[in-house]
Every structure is written in C-alpha cells, then in structure tokens.
Amino acid sequence: MAGLEDSWVRVRQGFRPNEVAEAASYCGLFGVVAGGAREWQKTATLVTEEQILQEEEKIRRRYPDRSFATPKLKRMLRYHASKEAHGLRMLRVCTSSTKSCLAFGLISATYVTAEQASQALRGQDDALNSVFAASVLGAAIGTRWLGPRGAVVGTVACGLVSLPFGYARVLARGDVEEPEAEAPAPPEAPAPPEKDRKPPSLWGRLVKRVKG
Structure with missing residues (x-):
C-alpha cells in the first residue's frame, strides 16, 4: 500500500x-482543419439545384399566404433557399470539425499524460516512455472499436511504431549542444584622477551651459 502511495505521489x-494542454491544443487545431476539410469535400454535392428547389418548396409551405409571383419575390425566395442549403452544409462541417477537435485533443492529452506517468514511475527519460504511452493509447482505441482483440493489436502495433520515433527524439535531444558560456567582460579602466583630467574646451563649456 505504501509503495502504491509513493508511486501516486x-x-x-x-x-x-x-x-x-499544449499538446491537446495543437492536435485539436489539426483535428479542426482535418475534420472540416474532409466534411467540406464530402458535402460538395450537397448544395445542388434539386436541394435548392426543395428548400424553396419548404419556404412556400411555411408561408402559404404568399404567392411569390413577382420577380422580386422570386429572387428573395431563391436567395433564402440557397442560404438554407449552404447553412446545412456549414452545420455539418462545423459538427465534424468539433468532433475531430475533441478526438485529437483527447488522444494527444492521453499520450502525453501516459508518457509523463511512465517517466515519473521509472525515473528515466528514454524511448520506453513513448512506447508505454503509445501502447496505452493503442489499447484504448482498439478496445473502443474492436474489443479485447483490438486492444491487443493496438497495444503491440502502436508500441512498435512509436519505438523508432522515441529513439529518434532521444538522440536528437542528446545531440543538442549546450550554449557556450559567455566570456566575462573585460574590467573597465579606472577613471583618471582629477588632476590628470584636461580642462574642457570652449565648445564643451558652451554645450554644457546649454544643457544646463
């Protein structure tokens, strides 16, 4: 029990x-862009002439007392129908972006938290921390989609994939050269004594008098 408490501490x-928070924000931003772009491409055929006509029919049923016979009312009907169709597309894009943002943010936060926990428990900062974090993440994702078999596959696959990246990061961090210490500034020359100072020139006395 004491060992468990020490590990938790x-x-x-x-x-x-x-x-x-930094990792979650960056990955969440990537999720917004990726999810929004993917949904925007999927809904490219959503705003069609048929869809706009359907929206016009909905507006006509909503206002049965209006005939929309004049050219001005027809243009207004067309404008609002097109607006409704584009609004539906933007709603789907925003929904997909939000879901992708939450998914990528949660994945990155889980990975970084597991890596920090492994580093704190082992007391070492090496590639095995990345392998442990990736294995935990792979197990969680595999369990979500494929059950126990997916957990095993996700643990092994993500651990093997993260191993070279973890070693590369450790090597890159070890190759960074420490900044050289700045050389101490040379000591300033002592001020000459009062008797060795030369009297100021006429121009120097004028400038001093103008400055006050």
Whole structure:
C-alpha cells in the first residue's frame, strides 16, 4: 500500500499540465482543419439545384399566404433557399470539425499524460516512455472499436511504431549542444584622477551651459 502511495505521489509530482494542454491544443487545431476539410469535400454535392428547389418548396409551405409571383419575390425566395442549403452544409462541417477537435485533443492529452506517468514511475527519460504511452493509447482505441482483440493489436502495433520515433527524439535531444558560456567582460579602466583630467574646451563649456 505504501509503495502504491509513493508511486501516486511521484506521478502527481511529474505531471506537467502545461505540456498536456499544449499538446491537446495543437492536435485539436489539426483535428479542426482535418475534420472540416474532409466534411467540406464530402458535402460538395450537397448544395445542388434539386436541394435548392426543395428548400424553396419548404419556404412556400411555411408561408402559404404568399404567392411569390413577382420577380422580386422570386429572387428573395431563391436567395433564402440557397442560404438554407449552404447553412446545412456549414452545420455539418462545423459538427465534424468539433468532433475531430475533441478526438485529437483527447488522444494527444492521453499520450502525453501516459508518457509523463511512465517517466515519473521509472525515473528515466528514454524511448520506453513513448512506447508505454503509445501502447496505452493503442489499447484504448482498439478496445473502443474492436474489443479485447483490438486492444491487443493496438497495444503491440502502436508500441512498435512509436519505438523508432522515441529513439529518434532521444538522440536528437542528446545531440543538442549546450550554449557556450559567455566570456566575462573585460574590467573597465579606472577613471583618471582629477588632476590628470584636461580642462574642457570652449565648445564643451558652451554645450554644457546649454544643457544646463
């Protein structure tokens, strides 16, 4: 029991919420762009002439006391029907972007949290932390979509895929050269004594008098 409490204390001390929030925000932004672009492409054929005519019919049924016979009313009907069709497309794009943002943000936050927990428990910053975090993430995703068999497959696959990336990051961090210490500034020359100072020139006395 004491060992479990010590492990929990180490995990809490090693938890860095700033890094988790930063990773979640960046991946969430990527999810917004990716999900929005994908849904925008899927709904490219949603705004068609047939869809606009259907929206016009809905508006006619909504206002049965209007005939929409004049050219001005026809243009207004066309405008509002087109607006409704485009609004439906934008609603689907925004919904898909929000879902992708939450999914990518949750995935990145889980990965970074598991990596920090592994580093705090093991006391080492190496590639195995990335393997552990990726395995946990793969198990969660595999369980969500394929059940227990997917958990096993996701754990092994994500762990193997993250291994070279973890080693590459460790090597890149080890190759970074530390900044060289700045050389100390040379000592300033002592001010000459009062008797060795030369009296100011006429121009110097004028400038001093103007400055006050």
